[in-house]
Amino acid sequence: MNIYDAIFYxxxxxxxxxxxxxxxxxxxxxAAFFLLFTFFGVAGIYVLLGADFIAIxxxxxxxxxxxxxxxxxxxLTNKITSVQIKTGTxxxxxAAVGVGLFAGFLIAVLTxxxxxxxxxxxxxxxxxxxxxxxxxxxxxxxxxxxxLLLIALIGAASIARR
Amino acid sequence: xxxxxxxxFLVLSAVLFSLGIFGIxxxxxxxxxxxxxxxxxxxxxxxxxxxxxxxxxxYQGQLIALFVIVLAAAEAAIAxxxxxxxxxxxSTVNVDEIDTLKE
Numbered sequence: 001m002n003i004y005d006a007i008f009y010x011x012x013x014x015x016x017x018x019x020x021x022x023x024x025x026x027x028x029x030x031a032a033f034f035l036l037f038t039f040f041g042v043a044g045i046y047v048l049l050g051a052d053f054i055a056i057x058x059x060x061x062x063x064x065x066x067x068x069x070x071x072x073x074x075x076l077t078n079k080i081t082s083v084q085i086k087t088g089t090x091x092x093x094x095a096a097v098g099v100g101l102f103a104g105f106l107i108a109v110l111t112x113x114x115x116x117x118x119x120x121x122x123x124x125x126x127x128x129x130x131x132x133x134x135x136x137x138x139x140x141x142x143x144x145x146x147x148l149l150l151i152a153l154i155g156a157a158s159i160a161r162r
Numbered sequence: 163x164x165x166x167x168x169x170x171f172l173v174l175s176a177v178l179f180s181l182g183i184f185g186i187x188x189x190x191x192x193x194x195x196x197x198x199x200x201x202x203x204x205x206x207x208x209x210x211x212x213x214x215x216x217x218x219x220x221y222q223g224q225l226i227a228l229f230v231i232v233l234a235a236a237e238a239a240i241a242x243x244x245x246x247x248x249x250x251x252x253s254t255v256n257v258d259e260i261d262t263l264k265e
Contacts, residue, residue: 005166006201012174019178023185028194035197038178044202049171049211051224054231058207061231066200066238073193073242077249090258095188103180106257110172117168118218129221130228143230152236160243 008048015041028078032071039063101115171212178205192245192255196238203234 018037025031039062046055134142178201185198207227214223249255251264 002262008166008170012170015174016181019181022190022197022201023181028191032195035200038201038204042178042208045171045174045208045255049215051211051214051227052213054207054227061235062188062200063203069195069238069242070196070200073245074198076246077191077193077255084237086164090188090190095184099180099187099204102183103176106176106180107173110176111169113215113232114170117216119167120215120218125236126205126221126224130225133221133225134228141229145229149232152239156239156242157235159240160246162247 004048007044011041011044011048014038015045029071032067032074034056036063036067039067051126053125053130081120168212168216171208172188175205175208175212178202178208181199190256190258192248193242194259195257196245199241200234200238203230 015038018034018041021034022031022038025034041057043055043058043063046052046058166239182198182201182205185201186195189195189198199205207230210223210227212223213219214221214227217223245255248260254260
């Protein structure tokens with residue numbers, strides 16, 4: 001077992017376990033903080049797959065942005081002084097059975113499919129290629145995403161202030 | 163243990179996806195449902211980037227993953243605005259109790 005495999009298993013265990021705790025813990029603030037570890041683990045997986053830029057973007061946007069936003073959502077929608085920040089669950093057993101069956105089926109399909117793989121060597125850096133592609137082939141998508149973000153920003157502000 | 167390859171990443175993303183589905187269907191709090199959606203988006207991104215490395219597609223997979231992250235940010239902002247509005251109207255974010263569009 002070489003070091004690449006060891007690091008993969010480390011990040012996979014961190015990601016899987018913290019994701020498990022996200023969906024099972026009763027305290028919603030704990031769930032948000034376990035989500036932090038999940039995002040870190042996924043960023044590590046991205047680095048192992050040679051996507052350094054995406055990993056950094058994952059850290060900046062997910063950990064720095066979306067997670068903070070979710071925490072604000074938690075804090076603003078719970079009466080912290082009066083009620084415990086607990087969140088109920090429902091139908092655990094049928095959901096666990098259904099999701100377990102689904103996961104087993106999915107993993108079986110993914111494992112037994114003969115994927116045509118070409119193990120390309122890890123590039124040293126991907127930022128330059130991504131930037132060039134973003135401003136050449138995918139320029140329209142890039143601009144549309146900018147407009148979408150602007151619309152989302154205005155829409156979120158106007159919905160939340162109503 | 164066998165050499166880590168494409169299948170390992172696919173299985174990890176399948177596990178994340180299933181956990182996200184589990185969170186969405188079992189949780190009552192609307193913010194927890196959003197966390198489940200974030201897990202699912204991350205699972206999809208792992209698939210994109212794994213195939214970008216092992217499928218010989220160049221950098222397109224990574225670029226799509228970037229787009230997914232942008233969409234996830236927009237989605238989280240809008241969804242939380244809606245959740246805040248729901249909380250203002252109903253004083254709860256329990257998705258079981260909110261079954262009308264107005265008070």
